[in-house]
Amino acid sequence: MAQAEIGLIGLGVMGANLALNIAEKGNKIAVFNRTVERTREFVQEAGALSDQVIGCETIEEFVAAIRPPRPIIIMIKAGDPVDQQMALLKPYLSAGDIMIDAGNANFRDTMRRFDALKDSGLTFIGMGVSGGEEGARHGPSIMVGGTEESWKRVEKVLTSIAAKYNDEPCVAWLGENGAGHFVKTIHNGIEYADMQMIAEIYGILRDGLKMSADEIGQVFGTWNKGRLESYLIEITEKVLHVADPITGKPIVDMILDKAGQKGTGKWSAIEAQTMGIPATGIEAAVAARSISSMKEEREAAEKVLGLPAVAPLAVTDKAAFLKDLEDALLAGKIGAYAQGFAVMAGASKEFGWNLPMPTIARIWRAGCIIRSQFLDEITSAFTKAPDAANLIVTPAFAGLVKETDGALRRVVSAAALGGLPVPALASALGYFDSYRRGRGTANIIQAQRDFFGAHGFDRVDGADSHHGPWGSGLGG
Numbered sequence: 001m002a003q004a005e006i007g008l009i010g011l012g013v014m015g016a017n018l019a020l021n022i023a024e025k026g027n028k029i030a031v032f033n034r035t036v037e038r039t040r041e042f043v044q045e046a047g048a049l050s051d052q053v054i055g056c057e058t059i060e061e062f063v064a065a066i067r068p069p070r071p072i073i074i075m076i077k078a079g080d081p082v083d084q085q086m087a088l089l090k091p092y093l094s095a096g097d098i099m100i101d102a103g104n105a106n107f108r109d110t111m112r113r114f115d116a117l118k119d120s121g122l123t124f125i126g127m128g129v130s131g132g133e134e135g136a137r138h139g140p141s142i143m144v145g146g147t148e149e150s151w152k153r154v155e156k157v158l159t160s161i162a163a164k165y166n167d168e169p170c171v172a173w174l175g176e177n178g179a180g181h182f183v184k185t186i187h188n189g190i191e192y193a194d195m196q197m198i199a200e201i202y203g204i205l206r207d208g209l210k211m212s213a214d215e216i217g218q219v220f221g222t223w224n225k226g227r228l229e230s231y232l233i234e235i236t237e238k239v240l241h242v243a244d245p246i247t248g249k250p251i252v253d254m255i256l257d258k259a260g261q262k263g264t265g266k267w268s269a270i271e272a273q274t275m276g277i278p279a280t281g282i283e284a285a286v287a288a289r290s291i292s293s294m295k296e297e298r299e300a301a302e303k304v305l306g307l308p309a310v311a312p313l314a315v316t317d318k319a320a321f322l323k324d325l326e327d328a329l330l331a332g333k334i335g336a337y338a339q340g341f342a343v344m345a346g347a348s349k350e351f352g353w354n355l356p357m358p359t360i361a362r363i364w365r366a367g368c369i370i371r372s373q374f375l376d377e378i379t380s381a382f383t384k385a386p387d388a389a390n391l392i393v394t395p396a397f398a399g400l401v402k403e404t405d406g407a408l409r410r411v412v413s414a415a416a417l418g419g420l421p422v423p424a425l426a427s428a429l430g431y432f433d434s435y436r437r438g439r440g441t442a443n444i445i446q447a448q449r450d451f452f453g454a455h456g457f458d459r460v461d462g463a464d465s466h467h468g469p470w471g472s473g474l475g476g
Helices: 013-024 036-045 047-052 059-064 080-092 107-116 132-138 148-161 179-208 213-223 231-240 264-275 280-292 295-305 318-351 357-363 375-384 395-417 423-435 442-453
Strands: 006-009 029-032 053-056 071-074 098-101 123-130 141-145 171-175
Touching: 006 013, 006 059, 013 029, 013 036, 013 047, 013 132, 013 148, 029 036, 029 059, 036 047, 036 053, 047 053, 053 059, 059 080, 071 080, 071 148, 080 098, 080 107, 098 107, 098 148, 107 123, 107 179, 123 132, 123 148, 123 179, 141 148, 141 179, 141 357, 148 171, 171 179, 171 357, 179 213, 179 231, 179 264, 179 280, 179 318, 179 395, 179 423, 213 231, 213 318, 264 280, 264 318, 280 318, 280 423, 318 357, 318 375, 318 395, 318 423, 357 375, 375 395, 395 423
Parallel strands: 006 029, 006 071, 029 053, 071 098, 098 123, 141 171
Antiparallel strands: 123 141
16 A cells, blocks of 8 residues: 555544545545544545545554655644654654644744754644634645745645635745744734624624624625625624524524633734734733623623713714724724734744745635735735835835724724723724824833833933933932
8 A cells, every 4th residue: 555645643623624635635644543433433434535544543553654754743632732642653753754733832832842853853843724624624724834844845735735815825834943833823813803803893783783683794794895805704794694593583692702712812912012012903802802701790790880871872874884884894904914914023033934924914815714805915015015114004004094094083982982892993093093103102101110210211312311300209
């Protein structure tokens, strides 16, 4: 029997779908699962693709079934289980073999694993995979971090299974060690912000304009035909039109308002703060999910505090207000992407990755959760200005920010006056207003810091005097 081109460990939903995708694209694959029954079941379920699958019941058999140097995808729960699986694999591997973590790993774990294998003859790839179950099965966006040599060994297989955008595969080698997983982390951070802003607009439509789920779905459907066209807008329309099979009511009205999170959004916010790069939209989205999980506390607080005593949204021209909502959401989305790309640029410098921003935008155009039509515009913007300090100062996006500024301002104001929470949209407005103001207010913070802690400050006139004449108050 011919050897497999690649191996995969972990036949859960994501692993099984990825394995079927690999087999379907003409690549022979060896598979292994901790439980032998699952491996046998998977091979049977593969049907016509079973000829491309080598089901293995021991690690030794599995490794022997793969053509050296052996690339082995590990698709199991992130964290300690990956380290444990790597330890089990290592005794059976040979020089040049590649262990590939395709889960949602913390990029710092990926860097640690990469470094730990440096003198072993083995190597490691941290591979971000976006697109969920459907993407894994039919074409995800793939972000690869590792040595260029290891990338070349897997390039043919990964190119064959990746999503395609105008026949261009949405996969790329982005740099060494943790580069791929870092980019995937920021992808998920942007996803958090995007989803939160959609939820905030939904809240204005539901609670401010008293629209039904079906009516709101029609609004999102219309927006998906314009500049907001994206996967998240598309599925938002779909879920709003679905009825609950038990009650017959809209299913969204029956879903508990507690959002889960697996950590990637939080990691994005932490890394942004660690590098001193503002990612306020991501931070607001992470905080909003945390508040959503406090369901019992929120219900108790409503009984104590009540809802804000405000008048209903005063909307005299509904069509104009809906246009404002559309433009405000576009503005917020631009802010989230701008912050995400700024964080990646900062990490690229800090870790020496030389992350290719136009390439990242290109491989996000299909397969991934945040795919949207304006990623073409981001690709173009960074291609024309690869060293731009921020996406929003490139000509195309500066124009969009100016165009949508008024709408974002009106929507955030209306929501605040109506007592409707819009933390992510408000953070986008604050970010734009802060970023474009040449003379801000941090001078008073520096004065305070110098007053109580003698931290010093720089002067606008450049004079060689770095402390204020605070007198006896200094150091208080």
